[in-house]
Amino acid sequence: MKTPHILLVVGGGIAAYKACELIRLIRKAGMTVRCVLTDGGAQFITPMTLAALSENEVFTTLWDLKNETEMGHIQLSREADLIVVCPATADLLAKMAAGISDSLATTVLLATDTPVLAVPAMNVRMWQHAATQRNVAQLRGDGVQVVDPDSGAMACGEYGPGRLPEPVAIMAEIERALGSALSTPPAGGRGEALRGKRVLITAGPTHEPIDPVRYIANRSSGRQGFAIAAAAAEMGAEVHLIAGPVHLPTPPGVTRIDVETAREMAAAVDVALPADIAILVAAVADWRTADAADQKIKKTGGALPVLQLAENPDILAGLASDPRRPALLIGFAAETEHIVAHAQAKLARKRCDWIVANDVSGDVMGGQNNAVHIVTGQGVESWADLPKDQVARKLMEKIVDAVR
Numbered sequence: 150m151k152t153p154h155i156l157l158v159v160g161g162g163i164a165a166y167k168a169c170e171l172i173r174l175i176r177k178a179g180m181t182v183r184c185v186l187t188d189g190g191a192q193f194i195t196p197m198t199l200a201a202l203s204e205n206e207v208f209t210t211l212w213d214l215k216n217e218t219e220m221g222h223i224q225l226s227r228e229a230d231l232i233v234v235c236p237a238t239a240d241l242l243a244k245m246a247a248g249i250s251d252s253l254a255t256t257v258l259l260a261t262d263t264p265v266l267a268v269p270a271m272n273v274r275m276w277q278h279a280a281t282q283r284n285v286a287q288l289r290g291d292g293v294q295v296v297d298p299d300s301g302a303m304a305c306g307e308y309g310p311g312r313l314p315e316p317v318a319i320m321a322e323i324e325r326a327l328g329s330a331l332s333t334p335p336a337g338g339r340g341e342a343l344r345g346k347r348v349l350i351t352a353g354p355t356h357e358p359i360d361p362v363r364y365i366a367n368r369s370s371g372r373q374g375f376a377i378a379a380a381a382a383e384m385g386a387e388v389h390l391i392a393g394p395v396h397l398p399t400p401p402g403v404t405r406i407d408v409e410t411a412r413e414m415a416a417a418v419d420v421a422l423p424a425d426i427a428i429l430v431a432a433v434a435d436w437r438t439a440d441a442a443d444q445k446i447k448k449t450g451g452a453l454p455v456l457q458l459a460e461n462p463d464i465l466a467g468l469a470s471d472p473r474r475p476a477l478l479i480g481f482a483a484e485t486e487h488i489v490a491h492a493q494a495k496l497a498r499k500r501c502d503w504i505v506a507n508d509v510s511g512d513v514m515g516g517q518n519n520a521v522h523i524v525t526g527q528g529v530e531s532w533a534d535l536p537k538d539q540v541a542r543k544l545m546e547k548i549v550d551a552v553r
């Protein structure tokens with residue numbers, strides 16, 4: 150395999166010093182690294198430090214005649230296999246999300262089609278601010294891999310999510326991102342089977358807020374949906390995974406969009422269309438509270454609060470009647486009795502092509518294994534109890550046969 154080239158964009162934050170350790174790890178892993186240092190970053194570390202550690206020239210400005218003739222900002226991004234933004238400040242994330250190019254770093258990021266991995270670090274309030282969360286969701290939707298920050302005590306004295314992950318953890322993300330950026334699957338093998346196909350997957354539960362501290366949810370872990378996303382990406386598909394609130398790593402090569410509620414999931418599915426294949430694995434909450442309270446609901450001496458519910462949009466049924474309906478539309482059915490009969494009714498009601506039905510009366514939700522029945526217009530196939538990743542591969546193989 151050729152030597153991977155990393156372009157490291159170092160933003161302005163106290164965590165910039167950790168970029169120095171990251172450079173050491175990147176080089177130790179046999180990769181080359183070039184650095185772009187923002188003005189903010191230069192308040193924390195010097196170009197000299199980065200040049201010495203990377204043993205490469207460091208780029209700081211868009212307005213450098215010499216560099217623009219020798220190596221312009223376009224070439225700087227194009228020669229890299231992966232661009233890593235670390236630390237990615239709230240400001241950099243906002244500019245990336247908005248497509249602003251007012252510095253060398255932001256121009257490089259806008260002028261590239263190279264995969265980008267952003268590693269945010271900032272104050273907890275800045276991270277949790279709706280604007281930052283909106284920008285992160287936008288970037289993930291655009292295909293940027295945004296690493297979740299660590300939680301803990303921060304340099305500013307506050308506590309919570311926002312800390313830069315440790316350099317070894319960032320290095321693992323880089324290797325994972327490069328794995329998909331550089332992998333060239335064997336021709337004709339499983340790696341080619343879904344090349345050129347766009348696959349949309351929903352996974353996990355949804356959370357429907359009751360008030361700022363409580364929500365309606367279910368026991369879905371997201372494991373089956375994530376395993377299907379991984380299997381589809383292994384087969385070369387362009388995978389868009391819309392995930393409810395779960396604690397699972399993003400499979401290599403998968404574009405992930407995190408959502409919380411059913412309505413957010415429906416909106417994210419709409420944005421991700423069109424797709425050739427859609428597999429809706431998510432255990433979407435059927436109901437939300439009609440009117441979530443703005444403040445925590447308090448006990449009021451005996452009178453029980455009444456939760457007025459409203460029905461959530463049915464994403465699967467909506468997709469079935471959408472003009473952009475994927476050529477192959479697959480739903481899941483979580484049932485506790487009359488599994489196949491209920492799945493057959495669901496197939497007809499939701500007008501999808503297949504239903505993958507499973508018995509969730511045991512510990513399937515959150516568990517490692519799954520015994521499924523594939524219900525189609527042609528009949529029912531029942532598979533033995535298998536680990537979820539094997540169910541995923543077997544399902545993807547069946548899908549390949551169907552779309553070939």
Ligand code: CTP
Pocket residue numbers: 351411429430431432433434435461462463464465466479480481482483484495
């Ligand atoms: N589904 C969806 N949107 C919803 C509810 C379900 O897209 N609001 C999808 C699920 O992702 C799954 C399929 O529909 O692919 C079946 O989900 P399930 O919860 O089993 O079915 P429900 O429609 O909720 O039917 P019921 O609760 O009556 O069994």
